[in-house]
Structures are given as C-alpha cells and as structure tokens.
Amino acid sequence: MARTTAAAGPPPDRASEGIPVLIVDDSVVARAVIGRMIEGMARFRVAGSVSNVESALAFLAQERADAILLDLEMPGTHGLTALPDLVLAGKGAKVLVVSSAADDGAAAAVQALALGAADTLVKPGVGSFAGRFAAVLEDRLDRLFDAEGSPAVSAQAEQALGEFDIVAVGASTGGIHALSQMLRAIPPAFQAPILVTQHLPASFMSYFAAQLAVLAGRSCEVATDHLRVRPGRMVVAPGDAHIRCVRTSDGGCAIRLTHETVASGCMPSVDPMLDSVAELFGARGLGVILSGMGRDGATGARRLIDAGGSVIVQDKASSVVWGMPGAVAESASAVLPPDEIGRMIASQRRPG
Template sequence: MGASSSRPIRVLLVDDSLVARTVLARLLDGHSEFEIAGASPTADHAIEFLGGQDIDIVVLDVEMPGKDGLTALPEILAASDGARVLIVSSAAEAGASATIRALTLGAADTLLKPTAGNFAGEFAQKFVDALTRIGHAAARPGRGEGRVRENAHRPATPAPIVPLRQVRTGHVSCLAIGASTGGLHALSAFLRGLAPDFRAPILVTQHLPPPFMPYFAAQLRDIAGRPTSVAAEGAPLVPGEILVAPGEGHIRLARKASRIVVHIDTAPAPSRCMPSVDPMFEAVAQMFGDDGVGVVLTGMGRDGTIGAEAIVRAGGEILAQDSGSSVVWGMPGSVAQAGLASLVLPPEDLARHVCAREAGAAWK
C-alpha cells in the first residue's frame, strides 16, 4: 500500500459530526493530490470500511459515541495495513493527555479542531499542510514496513522466522527500553508485566517531541506505579525508578564517584532520531556489560539496532517485541532479523522473562 505518483493520496474521514466530515472534505476541494475515499460516522464503521479499501491517511476524531478514537486507534492502524493517522479533535491540545496518548499509540500527528465556523483560514492551511506532510511520508518506500498484523478480511501473513541468540539467565543491573510508533500500548503491557519488586533502574527512549515528554513520563508513572521522571543531566540511576529520555537529547551514562548518572547527549545519532535508542543502548553496554538488558518495542525504522549490537558484544541481552503484537515491526524486526534478540515475544512475555532473571540483585 502507499500513495504513488500515479494516483492521489486517499483519505478516510472519521468523525461522528456530519458537519465536520463535510467541512473537512470541502477543505480539500481544489487539492488534486488528495482524494476523499470515504467518510465514517463511527470508529467501528471505519474499521470495517478499511478492510476492503486502500487508504493512505485516516483523519480521526477522538470524542465519538461508542468506541472513541483513541481506543480504536490500534485497530484502525492494523485494519489499514499501514495508513497514517491524523488526529483532528477538540481534545488534541498541545500537551493534553489525549495528544500524548494518540502519538504514543501510533498517530502520525495531531491537530486541534476549531469551534464551528472557524474551519477556514489558519486551520484550513494547517490541515492541508499536515495531510501533505503525512502523505509524503506515506508515499516513501518502506511505508508499513514490517507490518504483519492483518484484518479479518485478509489472509494472515505468517510470522517471519528469525535467528535467536541463547536466552540469558542471571541478574539484571539495568533495563533499557526503546519504542516509537505504538509505544505507549506496548510499554503499558511491558511495565505492567514487571513484578512490583523488580529493582533495576529502567531507562526509556520513546520517539516524541520535547514538549510532550513530561506528560508522557507522567503517564508511565501512573501505568507502572513507579517513580518516573524525564532524565536530566547528572540525574542518578535509582533502583526501581524510571528515567525517560528528554525530547531534545539522548540518554548516555557516566560514572560519578560511586554513582552512575545520566549524561544528555544532543549530538545527531545515526538513526537521525531525537531522542535515539542507539546511544542509550551503547551506554548500558559500556556501564553494565553482561548485566544489561535492552528491549526493543514497536516502532518504524531501525533505531536501536546499532546499540543492540553493542549490548550483545558486551555480553548483555536484547529482547524484541513480536510482529503480531506490534503496530509497526520496524525497530524490533530489525534487531530480530539481525540475529541480536534472544526472545521475540509480546511485551508482557518479555517482562516475565526479565523478572525471571532475578532482576536487580546485582545492582552496582
């Protein structure tokens, strides 16, 4: 799937308001690069519609009767087999919890829906600009890369066979987790799968812009039931606590006297992601060696593969989310196909393995 030069970018509008659907469609009048492929009044209708259509962008409202947009987002991504989702909602203010959740569940972008009568002018331009940017990304080679979850109307794709390394046993002194598209759902499943007495410090790199990181950290704190904060320069690693990479830098580590502390690195990473999983994994390899564990969850691209190689060379262990539970099997698929992962499983099963390694007993 994907838009190409031979046809317009196909857009599905999902909003319970007939007025909103009509106005959004009219905003694209005169823009020949787009085609309104359909309009759905409910999320369930959209999911059913996507089963037999080739759609590039889904414009999705959040607050709808029945199944709301955020609840339906993972199903829409799966049913569309790789379409990008633009959230257009009155709940999508910058920093709002709905915005953070949408981005971490896999939305490509969000846009605040104006009040009735204010769709023209500035909003109209922002809407077209967002669709253009997302549409160009959808047209690039690799769109839907690694996707294997299929909807009920299509034959299932067999899970790829990947080489696995020997499963590690023993203590865990540091746990580092990388995620991107669909990360919040996967992180939720993983963190809830950790035993309450898991005591190793936890580092998280999630691809999100800087303004959203404090809200994202707050969500992880509520989900995991652990102290969680955005990592800052010099912050110590504390057993059982979570540090989230800031949006403007990568997590690296340094030794200060008897403590291991965070160093924020703002240099460009090979993956071009900011923040990037690779520097975090490299730091864990350097500081913790065979007691370090890296987990790669759902996400587009290959961020994390370089760092995963460093962890494996140091004797540590890499775990990857399986294709069936991933929104996009790009990042975990890359480390799995490279033969760097010892387990490729759903997040909750990976968490159980980490706990089984008597986590935290060898904290240095």
Template sequence: MTPISFDLAEPHGPRRPVDVLIVDDSVVVRRIMAKVLAADDRFSVTGAVSSGTQAIDFVRNQPVDLVLLDMQMPGMDGLEVLPRLLASERKVQVVLLSGTCREGSEIALQALAMGASDVVAKPSAGHFSDNFVEHLLDRLGHLVPAPERNRTPERIDEESARLRPLGTMVRAVGVGGSTGGISAIMTLLSGLNPGNAFPIFITQHLPANFQPLFAEQLHRATQRPVVIAEEGLPVRAGVIHVAPGNAHLSLVREARGRVTIRLSRERCLHGSFPAVDPMFLAMARVYGPGACGVILSGMGRDGLAGAHAIIEAGGWMIAQDHASSAVWGMPGSVARAGLASAILPPGSIGELILDQWQTAA
C-alpha cells in the same frame, strides 16, 4: 509522533512527497488544510474526505502515507477510526486533530497508546493562524518519511529466527518503543516487581509535551518512582528514568563509579528526539554484560545499531513478537539480525527479565 525529520534529500536523488489524506467533516477545514499542505513541497494531498468510513475506504484503495484525522466527527469518531486505519497493510501514519482535546491530555495519550503518531490541538475553522500552521507543519515534519517505513522488515517466521543465549546478568534494563509502544511498556513493566534492584531506562518516541503525563501513568501502573531524565541526574536502582521529548537519554559512569544521566542532542541515524540507539549505546558502554535491552513495537529501525552495541558488550536483547506489535519494524529488525535472545509478547518479556534477575541474584 515519532520525531524523525523529513530529510528529503537522498544520496540517489530527492524523495517523493508524502501522500496525505485529510479527514474532517468540515468542508472549510478540509479546504484550509489542503491549501496549507499544498504550499509545502514535502507533502502531496491525495484526498480529502468527510467521514471515518470514507477514510477507511480511501486508504484501502489509494496510496496514502499520512492521515490527518479529525477527532470529533459524526458517526465514528477519530478514536474509533484510528485502529481501522492502522490495520491497513499500507502502514499509514495517523495524526489526530482535535478542537476539544488538549495536547498532552489523557485522551491524547490514549490515542498515542493506540498507535497514533501525534495529536495536535486544532483551532476553529476561522482561526487557522500563521502560528498554528507553523506549529502543525513542524509536528508533521517530525514523522517517519515513507521511504523509512518501506524499509520495515517483512514478516518472518519467528520460530526460525536465530536466537542468542539468554543473558545471565541484569544490572540495568532499557526499553525502546515507538508506534504502539506505550501499551506494551505498561504491560511489560507490570511483570516486574517494584522492588527489583536495577534501574530502568525508557525511550518512547513521544513529543515533549506528552512526557509528564506518560511518566505519571507509568508511576500509577507500576508503583515505582518515575523521573524524566535531566542532565547530571544520578541513576538510582528501582527507578524508571524516562527520556525527555527533546533530547536523547545517555549515561556516563563517573570516576567514583556513580552513573549519571547525560542528555544528547546530536543527530543520530534516524534523526529522532528521543531516539533509542543512543540509550542502548550508553547502556552497552556503562553496564556491559549487565545491559538488558528490550525493543518494542514501532516503525523503522531505531534501536538496531544500539542492539549491536549491547551484544558486542556482552549484554542481551529481547524483541517484542510480531503478533502483539502494532508495527513489527523496530523489533523485527533486531530479530532479523539475530540479536534477540527471545521474541515474546510484552507480559512474557517482563517475566523473563525477572526470572533471569532472580537467577543471578
């Protein structure tokens, strides 16, 4: 899911291929998928199994970076197997393949909310066209490579983390998340009253075709107006502005003081679209001490550079705690750097923001 490209060239030599496990009850599909991946030197097929139980055992005992998981299988289906795979200490990425679940559907978004990296519609075994193969490899090529996951911070004692003072101003709130971030965002926003007079910006690592349903679910859950960010769109207080899936959400303050959306497609450190760093950097530039950044569950370190910018501008950061995170990479990197004013579960984050906003009002 997280659109971070497999740029396999490292300054110190090429990266190793990504180890892939194929899970499908059809032997034909397993053979086709293995052949497709074997033809791409970015990937190495380390195994192919026919059931969820076999997949769980394989991941427990063998090195795996990425699991291609069939949604419909006898016994445990993909949604049942997914959380067990994600609970592995190996920090695997899971892409669900479904012959019946439409990309961008509510079931697909549910899988993403549970921590899947992507959901791709799968044709029947005899209809793996060149277009599908190209589409699949493109989607897999926008996932976090193994070396990036290996740089995820180790678990630290949150009680000993160095915390900054709480912010005293809330002019805008920016929320960034990736794997496991969707459910955290919903919980966080439920702690904010719909009438809060500050804009909210959200960058969640999601493919573009999921953004409309994500925005719809945000509206249903929060009763706030929700818009997908467009170039030149005026920023409005009380509105949730969601980064599109094919560009970064940035901001500019015009001569008369009006803040508008700017979309950027410049490659950032993590190569993702959308990335959290550009949003945080823009908030620091536009809102200064009134910028409140929130970093939620996700692999890697997207958001760390932007968090530095918010702190340097006088704003403040909140990180999701380890216990409630599906992956404590992104929030852990901010906590470890001593940039967070609080490390909390999502529900408490919303309450804290509301308290600080009401205190300053």
C-alpha cells in the same frame, strides 16, 4: 445512532484501489474537506465517513479500513474512551488522531498514544484546512504505511537471555501503547532500573512520565543531568537531549544528558542510551526495541549485543511500524509481543 455513510468516493474503477481510510468526525465540513484531501492522495481512498464512534464501530463490523482518522471531542462517546474498542474493531488498522485537542504537550495526545493511536495530528480550524495541512496529513499517513525493516523472523531467536542489572527501552511511533502493555506485565516489586527513550516532544515528557508511573506502579522521572539511577525506578529521556549512563565515584550509575548529532537524526536517540549501557553493563545490560519508524537504536543494539548483553524486540504483528524493531530482529535474543516481553523481563527467564 447516526447513519453510516460513505463519503463521496472515487469512480468505480478506483473503488478497490488505494489504502482504505475511515474518517470519524462530528463536523460535516471537516469530513467533507478531509475526504477530498484523501481522495487527492495517490495511495489512499475514503472507505467511509461517519459522525460518531457508534457509527464507526458499526462500519468496522462490516467493512475494512486500514487507517482511521479519529477526532476526539465528539458528542456521545469521546474519542479517547472509544480508542481501545476502535483499535480492536479495526483489526490492525492504524489510528491517526486528528483533533484540536492533540496539541503538543496536551494530555489528550499522550493518552491517545498510550491507548493505541499510531500518531496524533492537530486539526486546524475550519477556515485553516487549506494549504499545508493536506501535505502534512498525507505525510503522516505515508509514514505509517511505509514498508520498513527486514523480513519477518521467527517468534523467537535462539539466543539465550541472561541475567541483567538494567533495562533500556527505545520506542517511537506506536511505542507508547506497546510500552504500556509491557510495563503492565512487570510487577512493581521488580528491582532493575528501567531507562526509556521515547520519541516525543519535550513538552509531552512530564505528563508521559507521570502516566508511566501509574502504569508501572513505580517511580518515574524525566532525566536531568547527574540524576542517580536507582533500583526499582524508571528514568525517561527528556525530549531535547539524549541520555547516557556514566559510572559514579562510588561505583553507582548516573545519567548524563548529551546533545550530539546521531546517524538517525533523532533527538532524543535510542543509540546513545544503548551504547552507554553496553559500555557500563556489558553482558548484564538488557535492551528492548519497541514499535517505531526508521532505524534508531540499531547501532546501539549491535554494540550492546557485541558487549555480551541481550536485546529483545517487539514482533511485527503487534507493531504499528516495524522499522526500529525490524532493523534489530535478526540479531535479537527474542522477538515477542509487548506483554510477553514484560513477562520475560519480570522473570528473567530464557527464551524458548
């Protein structure tokens, strides 16, 4: 096992300041360069710098890190294999995968997000670390630790969750892992259709849909214009369009893809999806807001609640970022961890 070593750190008077970051990368050069970048940031400091997963777990057993920068392709245990253990050992630390394997559309990036990574960032070649990469890295870390959302609320609100004919789920940063936990708690026999708007690039969506199908044990498709919404199936918004529900001539439901600008600036956005569910299903629509930055989904959730529908949001403790769920929590029917959300959906039981 490689020896756990602390990177060249700040002067003693800064040792306890800043958000502690653990760097996990088998490249000596990458660890040194990223370490210097971290120490140049106002909000962060290097807590440790190690060359493999085993050393990272040993470090976390003794020391605290609030952020973990994880390479994937390392000798010994692969980063993807280790992710669940690192998330557990980190006790709430946010894992940012920094790897050349995390390119847009790469299966490894989606797998990392599903396994609990908060975000992914493509690591440039050794000769390309200078310049913009430092600014991008700092921006990604800042976003993960920006305080967002309203104050924490109780584990469950007092409103009742009624019966529903459709489930519409919105998520962003940290949402893929939460979504996977939620879906595992919903049996394949569950018949209400499930719509998903997850903030991801379009190139990720085919693999994302295939992975959700495996996790949920049900058919999952990337939405196309006029796609029929059928019982027992999932539909995922493409990365370059919003999804809206529309009524078909025979009284059924189909998807329309739209590209209008929304207040959140997101594409796809959760708001158009929830807005259309409110219009078509009213009191028989259920919205779910999982981990994510910003307030996307807050407007649509309000419209769904005003139409008599119900909204459940992920709790703060289990969220990577509590921006999106926090913006809706005070008016939600329930505030729960993802697995409990799944069980509630499966049983259609009332909170409390």
